[in-house]
Amino acid sequence: MEVHAARPSKGDHSPGRHVPNITLEEGIEAITSDDGDLDITADRSTPGSLTASKESPPELFHRVQHDSSILALAVSEKYIYAGTQDGEILAWSLASYELVVRVQAHKRAVLCLFLSQDGKLLFSSAGDAIVNAWCPYDLRRLYHIYSTYDVGDLFSVAYSTQFETAYFGAQNTSIQWCSLKDSSSRPTPNQERHPDKRNHRFFDSKAAGGTATPRPSSSGRSALLATGGETLEIDKAHMKHYAHFGYVYCMLMVRGASRLVEPDEDMLISGGGDGTIKLWKLSANPDDGIEELACLGEDDAESVLSLTLDGSFLYSGKLRGVIELWDLDTKQKLRVIKAHNGDVMTLQMGWGFLFSAGATGFSRVSHG
Numbered sequence: 555m556e557v558h559a560a561r562p563s564k565g566d567h568s569p570g571r572h573v574p575n576i577t578l579e580e581g582i583e584a585i586t587s588d589d590g591d592l593d594i595t596a597d598r599s600t601p602g603s604l605t606a607s608k609e610s611p612p613e614l615f616h617r618v619q620h621d622s623s624i625l626a627l628a629v630s631e632k633y634i635y636a637g638t639q640d641g642e643i644l645a646w647s648l649a650s651y652e653l654v655v656r657v658q659a660h661k662r663a664v665l666c667l668f669l670s671q672d673g674k675l676l677f678s679s680a681g682d683a684i685v686n687a688w689c690p691y692d693l694r695r696l697y698h699i700y701s702t703y704d705v706g707d708l709f710s711v712a713y714s715t716q717f718e719t720a721y722f723g724a725q726n727t728s729i730q731w732c733s734l735k736d737s738s739s740r741p742t743p744n745q746e747r748h749p750d751k752r753n754h755r756f757f758d759s760k761a762a763g764g765t766a767t768p769r770p771s772s773s774g775r776s777a778l779l780a781t782g783g784e785t786l787e788i789d790k791a792h793m794k795h796y797a798h799f800g801y802v803y804c805m806l807m808v809r810g811a812s813r814l815v816e817p818d819e820d821m822l823i824s825g826g827g828d829g830t831i832k833l834w835k836l837s838a839n840p841d842d843g844i845e846e847l848a849c850l851g852e853d854d855a856e857s858v859l860s861l862t863l864d865g866s867f868l869y870s871g872k873l874r875g876v877i878e879l880w881d882l883d884t885k886q887k888l889r890v891i892k893a894h895n896g897d898v899m900t901l902q903m904g905w906g907f908l909f910s911a912g913a914t915g916f917s918r919v920s921h922g
Contacts, residue, residue: 700748719732724802851870857873
């Protein structure tokens with residue numbers, strides 16, 4: 555699986571409130587692939603095609619490769635982090651593009667990576683119902699967090715540096731949270747409630763005759779799992795049941811994006827399999843939970859798979875290649891475009907461009 559690095563254009567992107575166009579940059583050639591999707595490449599054969607535009611699109615200047623599918627990415631000032639199908643986290647140096655750290659982080663696929671706003675913690679969530687927090691410099695495990703509920707896959711994770719709390723979006727439609735404040739003073743977790751120790755209602759059920767199939771001993775990737783750090787058990791009360799009426803696929807931690815909270819206050823945004831986007835007010839007291847401030851997209855049941863923010867404008871990636879643009883101030887849907895033939899799995903806003911990638915393996919660069 556390849557990871558591409560793009561060099562941004564050097565155009566001036568001064569702040570200002572304008573409705574994004576989300577149109578393809580001038581001078582970009584759309585080439586239809588075998589599956590009907592679009593592979594966007596710079597058209598250098600047309601004289602003046604790029605210079606006619608104020609800004610040129612980003613240029614691909616390097617690629618790194620790994621032998622397993624890469625499902626999640628995060629970038630710091632020094633490293634590119636990748637989460638793989640095999641449960642590994644890899645870190646490449648941005649200076650040399652060499653692989654500098656590689657750890658077996660989870661037993662199952664890493665589904666999300668989140669770097670805290672202050673760059674001090676890297677969070678990973680996975681199909682093994684575990685969230686880990688890592689030192690972003692050497693990938694030492696600092697926290698190992700689990701729920702006593704059968705939450706299924708953890709599709710998304712976000713962290714508030716303001717409230718020192720991590721939030722997790724789960725397959726069982728819930729959002730859970732765990733405060734890292736004063737973690738060392740908490741009671742020792744009961745290891746029998748750990749997902750690896752609990753009996754599964756289906757796989758560990760007894761067969762005819764009252765016997766259960768014994769669990770295999772740890773081997774393979776399980777034997778290589780990273781260890782260390784504090785183990786934290788999520789309080790049963792720190793859970794929002796049915797946060798969405800579908801899987802909680804994606805989350806953002808934002809500040810200053812909506813008038814519904816103070817400009818200097820963290821706010822959580824989540825996207826679910828029910829097609830809705832929800833804005834949540836957070837609290838310094840974990841027992842106060844999360845409060846729903848707004849719900850967008852209630853008229854559409856198409857799953858929200860990815861989110862990215864540009865000021866107070868929110869982009870959402872959905873099934874069958876659709877990208878929607880929302881104004882968080884007015885809570886109005888401004889635009890809908892068909893960007894891909896496959897589901898829009900990831901979105902990222904940067905340098906005045908909207909980057910999107912679909913399930914068919916193609917990516918697009920659009921004007922923000």
